[in-house]
Amino acid sequence: MLDVRRIRERPEEVKERLAIKGGSYPVDQIVEVDRERRKRLVDLENLKARRNRVSQEIASHKRNREDAEEKIAEMRRVGSDIQALEDRITEISQHLHELLMETPNTPLTMVPAGADANDNVAVYHYGQPTTFTFEPIAHWMLGERLGILDFERAHKLAGARFSLSKGLGARLARALSNFMLDHAAERGYEEVLPPFLANRDALFGTGQFPKFENDVFRVEPAELFLIPTAEVPLTNMHRGEILAQTALPIKYVAATSCFRFEAGAAGRDTRGIIRQHQFEKVELVQFVHPEMSEAATEQMRRDAESVLEDLGLPFRTMLLCGGDMGFTQALTYDLEVWMPSYGRYVEISSVSNMTDYQARRAEIRYRSQGSRKTEFVHTLNGSALAIGRTLAAILENFQTADGHIRVPDVLEPYMKTERI
């Protein structure tokens, strides 16, 4: 959620920034509705001030056993005026809130303009697309042949877009998860094992709701939702809190399952484990001082990139253009790993700076040491990494001519074998 005061005071600047994302947003309307709301608020508060004052007088009359009927009758009228005005202001406020909800975060100045993924800018490369002396096989074929991925039985259990891994496949997933958690812990992230279900307020706080309600699984009979990413529980841990400035930055890492309905992705990535209803992911989240957020984003990007580098997987890092960015993001890097079966780079991580947009929705503040004033923190998150896609990338990039998989050195202590 954008700061309504910023829109009120500098609407042109906000419009300019939003233009980078493309589309049209109700900035002028927000300014107008906000003005209307504040105007009526003054009237309401004057009425309430009067009621408070006269109520004191009534109390004083009652104590002195004097008649207060006239004032009570007067306040009865004032009370109904207040009620009517309050109802009107509630309507206006809801309208204003809806308009603000339709307005995405403003991109940082370094974000390039552009309409879609074609306008993203590659900012970093590691390795080269893998070359083979034989015909490489797709991970879903390899996985089934090696008996480490089983799609048919997973479909029997839960339907399409589910898979299961077993044997060394399951161990590889666990190895990746443990390796990535350790990797993050070395970089100062505190490990968290959060609930995999979250309530409506949490989904709203991180910005999945109200816009993407159709993309998550709702769990009956409680009003709970399977988390689409650990960003939801990790960021909402501090929802409604005022943090000490000395506590910043707060850095969390969690390995969780993630659940996405993938509505609108019908027919896309139907083979393999690239796009599933359930997948595992190691997620990084940071709460930082606003002045530190750009540097922290670069650092988090390195935290994610170094996972791929340690594994030895070829990838590139893309700075997303305005048109390809998410709703709540002010800056996003996508890490894309080379996937031989696709013959192209495939997203394996996304590192984003939400500036204060999420913090404002979720009311996460900090109190600066000198002053008593509270400010919103900046929130960052990034995957490091998506387990399933990393597993697929390892199968495909490290397959050998005899149909086996070379285990990356850094995983050997976890795998207890050099090859699958």
Added chain:
RNA sequence: GGAGGGGUGGCCGAGUGGUUUAAGGCGCACGCCUGGAAAGCGUGUUGGUGGGCCAAAACCUGCCUCGAGGGUUCGAAUCCCUCCUCCUCCGCCA
């Protein structure tokens, strides 16, 4: 699942319809006192959101805020309803 009891400021804790603009204590900050400190004394100490002052800061001022949301009332921390959460006991359970 059953029965009962709680949720008040940074913390503890009083408060069952009107001098409560939330008592008192602890902690913290500043000041006085002191050679310096302790003690003592004094002042301040939830957050949010409006208005005023050319802008900012400071300052003045209104409204809201006693787990959350509704309701009753001229007036609600206090009464009623719904929800969340914590604790105790019983039952069940990885």
